Amino acid sequence: MTPFIRFFTEVGKLRKVPRRGGVLIGSKSPSSITDHLFRVALMALVFGREKKGNLNMTKVLEMALVHDLCELYTGDKSPYDHNSILPGDKKKWPELFDRWPRLTTSEKKRKSLQKYKSEGAALDKLLKGLPPDIKGEIKNSWAEYEKGLTKEARFMKQINRLETLLGALEYGREEKIRVYKSWWVGSKERIDDPTLIKFMDSLAKEFPAKD
Amino acid sequence: MTNQGNIFLTKEGRTRLEREFAELLRLKVFKTSGESPRIFHSEDINPEFLAFQEDMDLLDARIIELEAILKSAQLIKPPPKDQQNLISLGAKVIIEIDGEEDEFEIIGSLEASPSLGKISNECPVGKNLLGHKVGDEVVVGTNPKIVYKIKKIKY
Numbered sequence: 001m002t003p004f005i006r007f008f009t010e011v012g013k014l015r016k017v018p019r020r021g022g023v024l025i026g027s028k029s030p031s032s033i034t035d036h037l038f039r040v041a042l043m044a045l046v047f048g049r050e051k052k053g054n055l056n057m058t059k060v061l062e063m064a065l066v067h068d069l070c071e072l073y074t075g076d077k078s079p080y081d082h083n084s085i086l087p088g089d090k091k092k093w094p095e096l097f098d099r100w101p102r103l104t105t106s107e108k109k110r111k112s113l114q115k116y117k118s119e120g121a122a123l124d125k126l127l128k129g130l131p132p133d134i135k136g137e138i139k140n141s142w143a144e145y146e147k148g149l150t151k152e153a154r155f156m157k158q159i160n161r162l163e164t165l166l167g168a169l170e171y172g173r174e175e176k177i178r179v180y181k182s183w184w185v186g187s188k189e190r191i192d193d194p195t196l197i198k199f200m201d202s203l204a205k206e207f208p209a210k211d
Numbered sequence: 212m213t214n215q216g217n218i219f220l221t222k223e224g225r226t227r228l229e230r231e232f233a234e235l236l237r238l239k240v241f242k243t244s245g246e247s248p249r250i251f252h253s254e255d256i257n258p259e260f261l262a263f264q265e266d267m268d269l270l271d272a273r274i275i276e277l278e279a280i281l282k283s284a285q286l287i288k289p290p291p292k293d294q295q296n297l298i299s300l301g302a303k304v305i306i307e308i309d310g311e312e313d314e315f316e317i318i319g320s321l322e323a324s325p326s327l328g329k330i331s332n333e334c335p336v337g338k339n340l341l342g343h344k345v346g347d348e349v350v351v352g353t354n355p356k357i358v359y360k361i362k363k364i365k366y
Contacts, residue, residue, distance in 0.1 A: 056272065102313040108327050148324060151276075181355050185308070188351055190325040192334035209355040 003129030010126055013072055020076040021164065024086075025097065025180070027171050033071050040064045040163045044156060050195045051155070059152045063145040066138050067156065073122035079186070082111050097180035100189075116146055158191045162200060169207040179209060218284040219300055219319030219332070225286060232277040239270060280321070287318065289366035296344050298364055300332055304340060305363040312362065317341065 001009075014033040022030025041064040048060050068076070079101045080086050086093060103111065123142055127135045145153045165187045172179040184204075191200055220228070287301040298304055304315050315330045317340060323331035330337045336359065339351045343361055351357045 056269075099309040099311060102308075102311040105314055105328055112326055150273075154320070154323070181309075181357065184352065184355055185357055188335040188357060189330055189337075190334060192320050192323065192331035192337070194333075197335065204352065204354045 003131075007126065007130055010072060011069060014069070017071060017076065019164075019167065020078040020081065021168065022171060024078055024080065024093065025168075025171060025177050027175055027177060029175075030171075031167055033068050033076060036163060036167070037065060037068055039166075040067075040156075040159055043159050043163055047159065047193075047195050047199070048155065055152050055155060059141070059144070059150070060156055062137070062141045063153065063156045064159070066141050067145045067160065069126055069138070070119040070122035070142070073125055074118055077115070079182075083107075094178065094180070097182055100182040100185040119146070155193060158193050158196050161187050161190045162196055165200065166203060169203060173207065179207065181209075184209075217319075218280055218321055219287050220280075220284045221287050221301065221318055221322060224318075224322040225281070225284065228277055228281060232274070232281060235270060235274050235277065239274065242267065242270070284321075295366050296364065298340050298343050298361070300341075301366060303365045304361060306340075307360040307362055308358065315340070 014037070017033045018030040019033065019036055041061055044060050044064040045057070048055050048057050080096065082101065082103070085101060086096065120139075120143070123139060127138060130138075144150055145156055148154050148157055165183050168179055168183040171177045187200060191197055289295065289301060290297070290299050298317060300317060300319065302317050304317065306313055306315060313328070315328050315337075317332055317337050318329050320331045320333050323329050323334070323337075325331075325334075330340075332338060332341060335351050336357075339349050340359065340361070343349055345361050345364055347361050349359045349361065351359065
């Protein structure tokens with residue numbers, strides 16, 4: 001098998017890797033990592049154009065496509081997976097999902113570093129054998145996204161959050177699963193781009209909360 | 212994003228960007244002379260530097276961006292003593308939400324990193340917390356309603 005065939009075959013498997021959030025709330029058909037990447041890329045294309053040349057769209061779309069490739073080996077992790085805070089009794093989970101998991105400052109740093117290291121190693125495994133220039137381009141794009149140092153990376157992180165929120169709202173509508181407050185809390189602490197805030201506000205109107 | 216046209220940086224953030232700016236200028240000189248700078252041997256290297264090694268346009272774009280940021284950014288300074296009971300840019304705030312405590316630092320969008328507790332002053336939570344004092348309950352959104360109780364403010 002050539003390195004390219006191996007790479008694309010491995011990436012194809014992401015179609016069968018479910019998003020963790022959907023699994024945790026009990027969705028019967030949780031979206032896959034591929035579903036997520038596809039819609040993140042589309043959202044980035046649509047909302048990125050509204051920035052009127054303020055963003056390097058090639059970088060944005062590259063990040064959209066590659067930011068979760070590593071999850072083929074690490075799996076998708078939810079904020080509730082850190083420190084194994086989920087109780088064994090699944091009946092107690094809904095109460096937990098209404099609250100965004102809060103960590104101390106040192107725990108936040110440790111978690112962030114752990115994530116960066118494990119995902120970086122997973123990506124190295126996936127990219128193994130590819131020509132150095134392609135490998136470097138994908139790894140750089142992922143690292144730029146993870147570190148959030150550029151305007152493109154910060155925009156993409158917010159798009160990622162928004163797509164996740166939309167997915168949660170769809171589970172609520174299509175599968176009658178309660179939309180937990182934490183989906184909103186996480187979004188309102190993270191999204192600061194005016195275009196994306198406007199879209200988030202329109203989602204709140206379209207999908208009213210049912211307590 | 213720097214949405215409102217105002218760029219705010221902490222002292223540490225400004226130092227980091229100044230260092231990056233200086234390193235990129237040095238890199239540009241190396242690139243034009245065909246040498247490989249020592250910086251590429253560091254494990255802490257900003258990933259963008261690697262891309263810059265290959266792409267001159269990207270390097271120039273980043274240099275221009277950093278120059279513009281450093282030229283127009285305002286440094287976040289602690290407010291006068293008599294106003295330190297209120298949340299403003301640069302405040303470290305302990306809040307309580309749904310019975311749990313968390314610590315936020317309210318900073319400009321450019322340095323925001325919510326997973327590390329650095330909250331942008333332009334996101335709905337950061338924006339709503341500004342101007343409040345200890346004991347206040349700040350409501351963010353109506354659908355659903357999210358309530359943050361302010362427990363402590365420090366600078």
